[in-house]
Amino acid sequence: MECSNIQEKLSAYIENIISYEEKLLIEEHLKSCRKCSKSLSELRKTVKYVQSLEEIEPPQWLTQKIMARIRSEVVATRFRAEPKKGVFQKLFYPLHIKLPIEAFAAIAIVITAVYIFKTIQPEMKVVQAPTGSENVIAKDEVRKQSQQLRAGATIPKDEIASPLARNDRKGASSEEKVYAFKESKPILVKPAEPEMPAKKPENIEKYTEAPKAPAPVVKQEKIMPSAGAIAKDESKREAISAAPKPKELVEEKGSAARRDSISLTLKVKDLETVSEEIEKVFIQLGGKKIKTESFDNKKVIIIELSSKKLKELFEKLKLIGEVKEERVALEEQEGDIRIGIEIVGISDKK
Amino acid sequence: MKEEKKIITDEDYKFVSLCKKGDVDAFEVLVKKHQKKMLNIAYRMIGSYEEACEIVQDSFVSAYKAIRDFEGKAKFSTWLYTIVMNLSKNRLKQLKTQLYHEQVSIDDPVLTDDGNIKAESVSNEPSILEQLEKKEFQQKVQGCINSLDDEFKDVLILRDIQGFSYDEISKMLKIAEGTVKSRLFRSREALKICLKKVIGDL
Numbered sequence: 001m002e003c004s005n006i007q008e009k010l011s012a013y014i015e016n017i018i019s020y021e022e023k024l025l026i027e028e029h030l031k032s033c034r035k036c037s038k039s040l041s042e043l044r045k046t047v048k049y050v051q052s053l054e055e056i057e058p059p060q061w062l063t064q065k066i067m068a069r070i071r072s073e074v075v076a077t078r079f080r081a082e083p084k085k086g087v088f089q090k091l092f093y094p095l096h097i098k099l100p101i102e103a104f105a106a107i108a109i110v111i112t113a114v115y116i117f118k119t120i121q122p123e124m125k126v127v128q129a130p131t132g133s134e135n136v137i138a139k140d141e142v143r144k145q146s147q148q149l150r151a152g153a154t155i156p157k158d159e160i161a162s163p164l165a166r167n168d169r170k171g172a173s174s175e176e177k178v179y180a181f182k183e184s185k186p187i188l189v190k191p192a193e194p195e196m197p198a199k200k201p202e203n204i205e206k207y208t209e210a211p212k213a214p215a216p217v218v219k220q221e222k223i224m225p226s227a228g229a230i231a232k233d234e235s236k237r238e239a240i241s242a243a244p245k246p247k248e249l250v251e252e253k254g255s256a257a258r259r260d261s262i263s264l265t266l267k268v269k270d271l272e273t274v275s276e277e278i279e280k281v282f283i284q285l286g287g288k289k290i291k292t293e294s295f296d297n298k299k300v301i302i303i304e305l306s307s308k309k310l311k312e313l314f315e316k317l318k319l320i321g322e323v324k325e326e327r328v329a330l331e332e333q334e335g336d337i338r339i340g341i342e343i344v345g346i347s348d349k350k
Numbered sequence: 351m352k353e354e355k356k357i358i359t360d361e362d363y364k365f366v367s368l369c370k371k372g373d374v375d376a377f378e379v380l381v382k383k384h385q386k387k388m389l390n391i392a393y394r395m396i397g398s399y400e401e402a403c404e405i406v407q408d409s410f411v412s413a414y415k416a417i418r419d420f421e422g423k424a425k426f427s428t429w430l431y432t433i434v435m436n437l438s439k440n441r442l443k444q445l446k447t448q449l450y451h452e453q454v455s456i457d458d459p460v461l462t463d464d465g466n467i468k469a470e471s472v473s474n475e476p477s478i479l480e481q482l483e484k485k486e487f488q489q490k491v492q493g494c495i496n497s498l499d500d501e502f503k504d505v506l507i508l509r510d511i512q513g514f515s516y517d518e519i520s521k522m523l524k525i526a527e528g529t530v531k532s533r534l535f536r537s538r539e540a541l542k543i544c545l546k547k548v549i550g551d552l
Contacts, residue, residue, distance in 0.1 A: 010535075011534055011535035017516070042542050042546070043539075045542075046541050046542040046545055047510050049491050049545060050495070050506065050510040050541065053488055053491055053492065053511055054488060055386065056389060056402075057386070058385050058389045058403070062385055062389070062406065062407070063381055065407055066385070066406070067381065069411050070374060070377060070410065070411055070414045071374060073411060073414065073415065074374055
């Protein structure tokens with residue numbers, strides 16, 4: 001056996017963990033080899049030195065420090081692993097569903113947004129509605145005044161009422177006059193266009209300007225409302241509505257102006273649903289809606305419709321409510337006709 | 351059967367099962383019992399007392415966290431020392447990358463706690479051991495251990511310093527017993543050469 005082989009096994013030899021045969025071989029070799037004997041003694045010393053290394057003592061605080069760290073670890077894991085413990089958690093997480101706080105935040109924001117939206121929306125309605133109702137009320141008052149003061153004729157409102165009254169008298173009783181007046185106002189707005197050939201009939205906004213042309217009556221009326229206690233807005237409206245009336249008068253007188261507008265009054269119970277129905281009817285008949293104005297208890301719809309479909313329209317309107325035709329003399333005409341429909345709720349009538 | 355017997359003979363088993371139920375005080379018993387050996391293993395591996403203390407703390411904390419996974423296939427102490435060995439080796443790697451120093455040749459001065467020790471020339475004086483203070487000598491031995499490669503260091507520490515059996519060492523380091531033997535031989539030889547250089551003739 002060579003020395004290198006022997007020396008490799010010396011490590012095991014000193015621990016006596018080699019086979020008996022190997023042990024004998026090594027011992028045989030060691031007797032004759034000084035080099036390997038020296039190696040063996042050196043190895044024994046080395047191991048002895050290493051084994052003689054004294055144990056070091058742990059510091060006093062080591063156990064405490066270790067346990068402190070472990071106890072804090074335990075607390076941390078308990079919080080993580082057992083969140084259901086404790087009254088607080090049971091109260092606030094009864095369903096054992098883990099939802100991220102973001103989810104609650106998102107829902108809260110949505111609910112708040114909807115709530116704010118809902119609280120604001122009605123306010124807007126309220127703001128709009130009063131202007132309409134005030135107008136009507138104001139007009140009603142004006143009407144009453146005008147009726148009372150008709151004899152005097154000093155009040156300009158009277159003038160407004162009187163032409164209408166004349167109109168109504170032809171077809172309606174004196175009682176109906178009042179309604180006719182009310183209803184006719186908006187309707188009359190539309191007819192103004194045809195009378196003004198110079199002005200574009202489609203432009204509704206020009207109504208306000210239109211009145212100037214017709215007759216002194218219009219001017220008079222315009223001035224009067226502003227003089228009265230009526231608000232500016234109202235005065236405008238009055239002006240608009242007042243303007244057409246004279247035109248009608250003119251028409252009645254047999255002016256050459258082509259008449260392509262028809263005024264209808266429809267008495268119904270439910271204003272909103274009926275107006276929707278009427279709109280459907282237009283669309284069915286191929287009509288065009290031009291303008292819609294709503295007031296407190298009435299709604300005015302201005303449409304354009306082929307004259308051929310006029311009869312059909314009347315039939316359908318009769319199904320919806322009580323129709324009062326104010327002017328139907330123009331059936332023989334061709335082309336589109338402008339029709340003003342005033343829808344009045346019956347329930348609110350006095 | 352053999353393993354069952356081991357479980358029964360493991361004197362720590364009672365405390366370990368208490369720990370698994372969440373008994374922290376039972377773990378304290380185990381800490382007190384094993385911390386010294388843990389510290390010694392770590393110290394021999396790292397060569398620094400402060401670092402060794404840190405590693406022992408970390409080892410016990412990881413052991414507690416993982417105690418439910420301890421199946422009792424080996425002794426609890428063996429399992430515990432495996433943890434401290436692994437953490438020590440990781441720490442050594444960290445330190446080596448932090449302070450990169452060239453692989454220590456056996457002829458080079460040896461690093462110890464006190465700093466560099468100059469390689470001493472071989473002296474023929476026989477009473478050299480007596481002249482050395484015991485502590486100083488031990489520091490030189492530790493310096494030589496520090497200079498060993500990690501894989502030779504661990505078998506030497508576990509076998510010659512801690513006195514574990516080959517079987518235990520092969521379980522701890524997850525290497526075959528034959529590998530333990532051959533590594534042990536190499537590390538002893540390396541240490542022998544180192545000691546010769548440091549303290550002269552053996």
